[in-house]
Amino acid sequence: MKAAVLNSIPGHLEIEEVEIGSPGPREVLISTKAAGLCHSDLHFMEGKYPHPCPAVLGHESAGVVEAVGSMVQYVQPGDHVITCLSAFCGHCSQCTDGHLSLCENKGTELVRGKDEAPRLSRSGEPVNQFLHLSSFAEQMLIHEQALVKIDKDMPLDKAALIGCGVTTGLGAVFRTAQVSPGQTTAIIGCGGIGLSAVQGARIAGANKVIAIDMVESKLELAQAMGATHVINASETDAVEAVKELTGGGVHHSFEAVGAKTTAEQAFQMLRNGGQATVIGMIPVGTTVELHGVELLYEKKLTGSNMGSNQFRTDMPRFIDMYMSGRLKLDEMVSKTIALEDINEGFEDMKSGNVARSVIAF
Numbered sequence: 617m618k619a620a621v622l623n624s625i626p627g628h629l630e631i632e633e634v635e636i637g638s639p640g641p642r643e644v645l646i647s648t649k650a651a652g653l654c655h656s657d658l659h660f661m662e663g664k665y666p667h668p669c670p671a672v673l674g675h676e677s678a679g680v681v682e683a684v685g686s687m688v689q690y691v692q693p694g695d696h697v698i699t700c701l702s703a704f705c706g707h708c709s710q711c712t713d714g715h716l717s718l719c720e721n722k723g724t725e726l727v728r729g730k731d732e733a734p735r736l737s738r739s740g741e742p743v744n745q746f747l748h749l750s751s752f753a754e755q756m757l758i759h760e761q762a763l764v765k766i767d768k769d770m771p772l773d774k775a776a777l778i779g780c781g782v783t784t785g786l787g788a789v790f791r792t793a794q795v796s797p798g799q800t801t802a803i804i805g806c807g808g809i810g811l812s813a814v815q816g817a818r819i820a821g822a823n824k825v826i827a828i829d830m831v832e833s834k835l836e837l838a839q840a841m842g843a844t845h846v847i848n849a850s851e852t853d854a855v856e857a858v859k860e861l862t863g864g865g866v867h868h869s870f871e872a873v874g875a876k877t878t879a880e881q882a883f884q885m886l887r888n889g890g891q892a893t894v895i896g897m898i899p900v901g902t903t904v905e906l907h908g909v910e911l912l913y914e915k916k917l918t919g920s921n922m923g924s925n926q927f928r929t930d931m932p933r934f935i936d937m938y939m940s941g942r943l944k945l946d947e948m949v950s951k952t953i954a955l956e957d958i959n960e961g962f963e964d965m966k967s968g969n970v971a972r973s974v975i976a977f
């Protein structure tokens with residue numbers, strides 16, 4: 617099959633022939649139909665996060681089941697699925713406590729062992745699978761607990777977005793922060809994840825949904841997604857502007873950039889008792905600083921991993937929200953591209969002008 621391979625870090629992706637195995641007892645072979653380009657892929661390509669090479673990147677996808685292993689009962693060939701990097705074992709203490717996205721056995725039970733044939737290979741040499749998925753490829757071979765079965769009426773290119781960005785953004789609002797109706801919110805960064813958080817805040821019934829970015833076109837998109845106010849941080853001090861709009865600070869802020877400054881701003885724009893939720897991937901080795909005295913006012917800073925999801929519950933709900941018109945996904949796809957155009961897709965992302973590029977297979 618054709619796949620986009622990362623051979624060195626930092627580096628570009630190269631379209632190559634990669635061999636894919638056949639399903640083990642609990643594995644599923646999927647024909648990839650759509651894969652979104654997520655900022656996290658770029659973080660790994662740029663070396664802000666470590667990963668062994670060669671690797672097939674991609675982790676936001678939807679497709680159709682081609683074949684299943686001998687023990688798989690949940691899906692069968694022909695089923696439509698969304699993949700999720702939050703593969704869960706179902707029996708560790710995090711899973712049984714309801715925190716599936718924090719599963720402790722991700723790296724052991726849900727991948728193939730060292731003495732087993734690799735899922736992906738090239739001329740007999742193993743190719744690393746990325747985040748249990750490797751979606752930038754014509755096919756995926758994944759653990760059955762890294763996917764959710766979905767309704768066949770759902771368009772697969774929109775479904776793919778739910779595989780990472782949408783679930784991360786909505787989940788941060790619904791599950792991590794648990795925003796209540798009437799509360800005030802601010803979202804820093806209006807890429808795919810930030811726009812999903814904006815939509816989450818609207819759907820949760822927040823009274824103020826303040827979107828912050830430095831690109832005017834993204835702020836316009838945020839308004840279309842439900843932002844009640846926008847702040848262009850290239851012109852204004854975002855913290856001061858949020859405090860002014862809310863009479864002292866927000867109940868909930870969300871950081872969807874992944875940087876020290878914006879994480880600190882998210883904390884600084886809180887009202888007393890407020891909570892800042894950092895969704896973005898802050899580069900390894902970066903520290904975030906805050907004034908200790910602020911803790912006296914019960915302000916909280918927390919992280920959110922993939923929207924604290926329970927994806928087999930959450931993703932079908934998000935599809936219903938899309939089908940009923942409350943969740944906007946069509947507007948989030950700014951470009952549909954071919955696998956061969958993947959590097960240009962990432963260049964577009966770096967320029968900051970697109971919300972989401974999606975590869976159609």
Ligand SMILES: [Zn+2]
Pocket residue numbers: 654655656657675676780781
């Ligand atoms: Zn992602």
Ligand SMILES: [Zn+2]
Pocket residue numbers: 704705706707708709710711712718719720721722
């Ligand atoms: Zn687990």
